[in-house]
Amino acid sequence: MELEPIGQLFDLSGRGAVVTGGAMGIGRGVALRLAEAGAGVMIADINREAADNTVADIRAAGGKAEAIEADAANGEDARKVMQAVTEAFGNVDILVNNAGIYPMAPLLEAPKEIWDSVLDLNLKGTFLYSQAAAAQMIKAGRGGRIVNMASIDAFKSFGATAHYSASKAGIVMLTKALALELGPQGILVNCVAPGSIMTPGTDRTREAMTQAIGVSPEQILQGFLQRVPLQRMGEPDDVAKVVLFLVSGAADYMTGDVVVVDGGHLLT
Numbered sequence: 001m002e003l004e005p006i007g008q009l010f011d012l013s014g015r016g017a018v019v020t021g022g023a024m025g026i027g028r029g030v031a032l033r034l035a036e037a038g039a040g041v042m043i044a045d046i047n048r049e050a051a052d053n054t055v056a057d058i059r060a061a062g063g064k065a066e067a068i069e070a071d072a073a074n075g076e077d078a079r080k081v082m083q084a085v086t087e088a089f090g091n092v093d094i095l096v097n098n099a100g101i102y103p104m105a106p107l108l109e110a111p112k113e114i115w116d117s118v119l120d121l122n123l124k125g126t127f128l129y130s131q132a133a134a135a136q137m138i139k140a141g142r143g144g145r146i147v148n149m150a151s152i153d154a155f156k157s158f159g160a161t162a163h164y165s166a167s168k169a170g171i172v173m174l175t176k177a178l179a180l181e182l183g184p185q186g187i188l189v190n191c192v193a194p195g196s197i198m199t200p201g202t203d204r205t206r207e208a209m210t211q212a213i214g215v216s217p218e219q220i221l222q223g224f225l226q227r228v229p230l231q232r233m234g235e236p237d238d239v240a241k242v243v244l245f246l247v248s249g250a251a252d253y254m255t256g257d258v259v260v261v262d263g264g265h266l267l268t
Contacts, residue, residue, distance in 0.1 A: 009249040013038035016089030017247075018081055020072040020129060021099030023050035025199030026149070029236030030096050033244045035063030040089030044070040044081045045099070064089070072099035073125040078132035091140050094247045095133040097126040097148045100167075102201060104160045115163045122167035127174060130189070134182055143186025145247040148175045150193040152262045168193075172258055179256030188255040190246045195262025196224055197234040229264035 017034045021027040022043035035041045035058040043065060045051040051067035058065035066088045070077040082092050100122045105114050126148050137144035153161060154168035175191040182189055196202060207217060215223075225231055239261050245251055246259065260266060 004249060010037055010244065012094070012247065014090070015039045015093035016042070016085045016091050017094035017096065018042045018044055018085050018092060018129070018133065019096045019098055020044045020070075020081075020125070022096075023047045023054050023067075025201055026194065026197055026236045026239050027096070027098040028054050029240035030098060030243045031065065032058060032061075032063075033237070033240040034094065034096075034247070035065055036061070037244060037248070038063075039094060040064040040085075041066075042081065042085040042088060043067045044072065044077075046071060072097075072129065073121040075128040075132070078125075078129045081129070082132045082136045086136060091142060092133050092136040093142065093144050095129060095144070095146045096243055096247075097129055097146070097171075099125060100149060102161070102164055105163070106160045107162050110163060118163040118167050119170075122164070123170040123174065126171055130174075130178055134178070134185075134187055137187050138185050143188075146178065146182075146187065146189040147243050147246050148189070148191045150175070150191050150258065152193050152195050152260060152266055154193060155260075156266060175258065176256045183255055188246075188251070190251070190254055190256070191258045192239060192242055192246070193258055193260045193262070194239050195228070195234055195260075195265045197236060197239060199236060227265055227268045228262070229267060232263065234261065234263060 017039040019027050019031045022031040023045035031041045031043055031054055043051045043054055048069040055065040055067045068081055068084050070081050085092050103114055130146050148171050150171045151168040153165040154172050157165050172191055175189055179189040242259050242261050
């Protein structure tokens with residue numbers, strides 16, 4: 001069998017991609033990499049201004065991107081987004097379910113509302129957007145790729161995040177269920193589980209921890225790094241490069257898998 005050149009394996013030209021929560025943080029990193037590989041990227045985010053800024057950066061680098069204001073927990077918005085990416089780029093070939101929230105609350109202090117909001121966005125939203133994308137992919141008959149964003153919290157509890165850990169563990173099993181059901185249609189579904197990545201969201205988390213336990217953000221960071229064999233925090237691009245691999249031809253025989261990107265944290 002003749003080997004496909006590496007340049008072709010990672011060429012996403014002619015493919016339409018959706019990145020939920022793609023305006024900032026990991027989502028922005030993913031959007032930049034997919035656009036660099038040639039995909040037309042639709043950034044779906046509730047923060048339209050930040051989404052427009054990321055679109056401008058992608059276009060300035062010669063890529064193709066559009067932004068749409070959408071709620072990642074809303075089924076109607078999911079269908080609206082899939083229609084928008086089809087109109088803009090011809091088809092929905094790639095979906096990256098990145099949007100999520102990470103509020104901290106100890107079990108005995110956590111109101112019902114925090115459970116509902118986290119499960120609605122992180123887990124139900126992943127289901128709804130996957131459902132909408134899969135319907136469009138099956139209709140087009142071209143197969144597709146779905147990448148869901150879990151977390152190492154799906155495998156190890158770090159405290160005060162029962163709601164978040166439950167949502168991310170649910171995403172891991174949802175990924176496997178979708179992979180099993182959609183495989184015959186040529187739709188590959190995989191999952192990435194990041195460790196602690198330097199984003200505006202994790203900065204806010206450390207600030208919240210500081211207020212809760214009276215330890216400075218720098219002390220929290222140093223304590224975390226002691227448990228990371230690579231001795232550094234992750235960057236959004238560390239995750240984005242793995243997502244790029246999963247949606248590329250290099251991952252043609254992978255589905256239902258979870259790729260951990262945590263610098264070795266789960267080893268400790």
